[in-house]
Amino acid sequence: MSDSVCSQRSHALPQANNSAVRKSKSSSSRPYPFSRLPERSSTCVLQSQACLENDAAAALEESSVEISGMITTLYPNSVFPTPPSRITGALDTIMYSLKERRWLNYPSPSLNADPGSQYRALAQFLNEVTRCCSLGHLGMKCPIPRTPRQWVVTESTRTSLDGPANQVTGIALVEVGLDDMQWADVLCDVQIVSGSELLPHALRRLSSGAANVFASQQDRLFHVGLVLAGDVIQLACYDRAGLVTSTPYSINDNPVIFVRIVMGLTLLDKGYGGKDPTIVSRDGRRFVTVGSLEYEIMETLSFSKDIDGRTTCWRCRLPNSDQDFVVKTVWADKERCKPEGELLNMARNVDGVVSLVCEEVVLRLDGSPYATTDLRELLKKSLERCALLGLIPQLELRRLVLAPYAEPLKHFSSKEELLSVLRDSIQAHWVLYDSKDVLHCDISGNNVMMHAQQGPLLRRGLLIDLDCAIVVEEEHGVGPIGRRAGTLPYMACDIVQFSDRVAHGPWHDLESFLYVLMIICATYSGPSNTPREDFDLSDSPMSAWMTGDGDRKAVIMYQYEDDQFRTFLDSVFDPYFDDMKDLVCELRTVILRNWDRKVTHHDVLEVLDQHLQPLRSERERASAVEQGAHGIATIAECSSAEEQNQKMNALESSDCATSDPPSTTTAQSHSSDDSDSACVEPQRTSEGKPAAMEASTNFAVTKRKADTEVSLHSSKRKKIDEANRACPLLLE
Template sequence: MPVPYPRAPLANLGVQALPDTLSVDDYCIFETEGASVEVVDFLHELYPEDMFAARPNTVVNAMQKNLFDMQARRWRDYPPPDPSTQAEDATAAFLNELTRSSWRVYAALKKQLPDFARQWIVTSSTRNLLNGESAQVPGIALVYAGLNSVQWADILCDIQIVASIEQMPEALRRLTCGAANVFASQGDRFFHIGIALAGDYFQVAYFDRAGRVLSGIRDVNLSCVLFTKVLMGLTMLDASYCGKDTSLASRGGQFFVTVGGLEYRIVETLSITREICGRGTVCWRCRRSDSDKDYVIKNIWADKRQHPTEGDFLRMASSIDGIANLVCDEPVPWPHNEHRTTAWLRDLVQGPDRADVLSDVPHLELRRLVFDQYGQPLEEFATKDELLLALRDAVEAHEQLYDKKDVLHCDISDNNILLREVPGSSRRRGLLIDLDSAVVVKLDGEYKRAPTGRTAGTLPFTACAILLTPDTVAHSLWHDLESILYVLMFVCASYAGPSNTPRTDVDVRSLKIGLWLDGNVGHKTIVMYQYDDDKFREFLDQNFHPYFDDLKELVLDLRTAIARTKFATHRVFLDIFDRHIRRRQSSDEHPAPSASQCAASCPSGQDDDSEEQDARERSAADLPQDDRIAMPPPPTPREKASTSSSHASDDSEVTLVEPRRLYQATKETCPVIARSSPSPKRKAVGEQTTHSPKRQKVDYVD
């Protein structure tokens, strides 16, 4: 810090325009608001009295001369609720003066001061509004002092101001939008705090991977000590009280994390989940000090009540080639070595609805898993042969997992099949990752199946039967094989060639296959189960890029195995892949055009919309009978294909996630972990991908 605080003035940063890190759509907002619960007095639990070196009431008493009028029981310079004034500027100035006064009280009492000063600044950012529109609105944010510019990665706390208490829901809607941007930009978050100011009233919103917890609405004057306690918790206590994961160490502008007693240097952020609720997966590429070997560390909010855990499944699969190799995994303790889940504040709920509220609360705890294999995204395939062989490898690994370990993956997607380097091999091999949705299967008649009603998956790769009747279907191996087919189909529709070559002729969302991104199971089931071969080929012609024309016969055969046989098996899929791969390898020349020859636009095609009428009822009859009854990064980033509007669900997004690099901070005053600068998309071993409302994760567990 160039000058000592609190004596020196803070820099005036003006209004900081925050970038549109992601376009938050209604699904993310509604999901978080739907998982909202009010716990009137949780602030006392969040900021315990004994954590303050000087008690908040002592600090308020010491402010009588400059800030608080004890006789009138009012803050002297708190801005009036006048929408015609510059409320944000005046409020930020008031909050900074309150923070400075708290420091002075600490200094006068010879109490330990924070290592870094924090200041309140005025911001401008795009927020979703209650009327369904989005607009650029002003706000206030807490950041570390000493920054020259501010991004979402720097935000420690977010404040939205409205004129009256009747408008409090509007402020909360904006705070929810801000929370999504914070989680999408910061890979070191336990939780995030937002504060809504409405005239003389305030309400605190606590966001975590289980949703939102709201405090009671309080008067800033009558509850002056509580108001001061919250602000002191955010500015005087360590960053963990702002929701940051302080187990990460910062030294010389680099970040380090210790897992299993070994320290890893974080080289880059590979992926970060872009919505609030769910598993909140963040993956880092890391190295140890004694090696140049790449490791991947996966951070995931896993349900503590789920057994076996992902780590258990990975240990079971340790002997299987083609499954990510686990080095170690462990829960991440909160500060003071506490082990908490997302239920800790919600457990304070009182009243007659307590049992119902708590029954819906997921008990998520943050876990870290270390992998010693580093993979690249499937769309980085060098040739079509490499793409097909990688998918074949995934089928074979899936078969070994199912046959030898009685484990079914249950969440096959484009993000969960990677390309890995193999010493001595001329090509990269397929690698199957992410067993956090896996399940132990048991013999049920002729086949092994998951328990009925326990299904999971990621749109648009989820099998039709699971989307149609999730409560009665038993997830089975043929459902995962159907998902592998959808991975291939979306690659062919999303790209124009190898090495992540994007389509420029059409947006995938404008194609008929784009309907599947939104979970249109009626259209999907008609195409897969009711179209005859000619009409299905026409569908492929309308949706695939010409570069992949020579893969259509393979897709036709795989679709026949899924839709025209009772139950597809691994052997059937492997035989189909082998036959087509041999045919390609035996030919000196493949008939498909090269990527450079495929510049012409593909027609999007128009199906008769009337086909989708009563699609759920009609399409169920075409499913298999049993299902009907049970039913160091490259310097030049490559543009990625357009398959999603941006985001992810329990942590898995539409074809392609935008990666996040670690913010290599040069200021010791700004210990932030993940500034959202775009980088070449890489996929981590063990990564639970980022998805958006356009690619939601299906997760029904009874």
């Protein structure tokens, strides 16, 4: 049905329903929508969650496209129980005059009017249109949301087109009943200006609002903002690929367009307004459905807060289970030859690479995939504008369930664990490349993780995130020339400097592993995620890593002589990592200053193993001392327990002195003396063995001797057995 209203009554709602709409104006006893919602007594102040710089906002708007017909594509007739044109016809003489072709009581924005008064009047008007649309739905026996939605006046900090960010008034659509409204509650954002010539100013403020919405809502797939300029409305839709705007429409000449927007935002499921329908909240807990299984979201691990951010990861569990999974939501490039799920399937048997449990494409309520191409494909109708599609990312929403759950490298417990995890990850990278022809291409501090296993004291390394990975050519073993991939601070010098002329090879990833270690040593002051105080990598001699100054970075890594490079490390490494400087110097030489050939995985692992061995030996010695100390404590504990038993037996003997033979007391006394001899005092031996180890050895020998003499010392054996039962660790 077209977005026009027929003036004939046969296309309007039944007269009885019209009368119900009119009567509702005086009704106060019946719930919404029969009675109006109470107005908020004060303006809601939204605290900023993100700051969109003017340059970023300008780039967003310059790359935007205006698409005719996008409103009908967002909210087609098929998603409404009753068409918007029929609801609009029912509003004749109530809110809209078909004869005069104008909205009754519409508070058209004026340049001279008080902004606060204008926004309050417009919010009241929008709420009345929403209420009448809800009544129309009820009149047609169509459902309305269980929790009503309300337009409220807000104040927030926004970037502006002609100056710095400042506090501006606006309108937001939220659910009724919120006491303390925040950006996380905003369903739609509205800005008003006096005329169409000011649309760019309002659009800039909407972009700032969109940045706050995406930064505060993890279940936000796209965001809708509205501009009202006089009697002109324009819809702005923000998604992970950028901005799409509708053609500006006069709400007086196109009332069905206006009603379609209001009904779509206020009466339909929130999924049609940009919320992810697969994420639900119950009793203060969040759940996400993947592959027909519902996982409880226990913790947010990572969250892309930018408008163009593409990845969110949660730690999740299935009901009645304590096993942790990682559920990853990613906007994947549809033009990629192999998506991450397929690459993970190729790496299924590679130890040290995260495993794929399940993958699916997230579907809309109508069963179609969520993609950023849905609206933009309307451009194909115009050959002239179709060329724009090639400049816009074509993204599709996918969700993956991954195992095992792992922690970031910054949580390392010791230097040995730090290097051991790096070694595991390099080994996994080698096997992935050598046996599966898959090159990771995005080695970073976020993608080298560690996970615990039963048995080993140290956690194992785990490579994650194959978003940027590629299947290399069999002949050359490298990626295509000109493909720039990776995380800027960790990218190899060649990729930063000459990405248009360089093919990504495994040696570039090995260089990235080196930067993972260097950045850890510069930004942390110890284990267990201990950040370095008063240190900013961007304001240090390593600033080139953060800014992407490939030339400066290459001078340091390639051209510095050994003494110069050592001085450089002295200036950036935290003192805790002083003993890592020799390792970093050797790795630089092997990876970047071996002019005769490309570095191999074996070369890097050999250097790491040389530096890992002393750390392992030190841990083993410390473990032996600790075990010996534990043995002494155990022996002392058993001796104390034996003394307690001796005293108790002595008391019992004294109580029964009249009936027991005198020899019993004598026997117990001898037994105590004998059992005391089984607990040896720790001494330093002539060979220099630690006293704890010698004590443990002496005890074991004494115990074996006591076992062979059981027939001669039955009372002694009895006491030894009692001591062993009191401290079973001695029997192990």
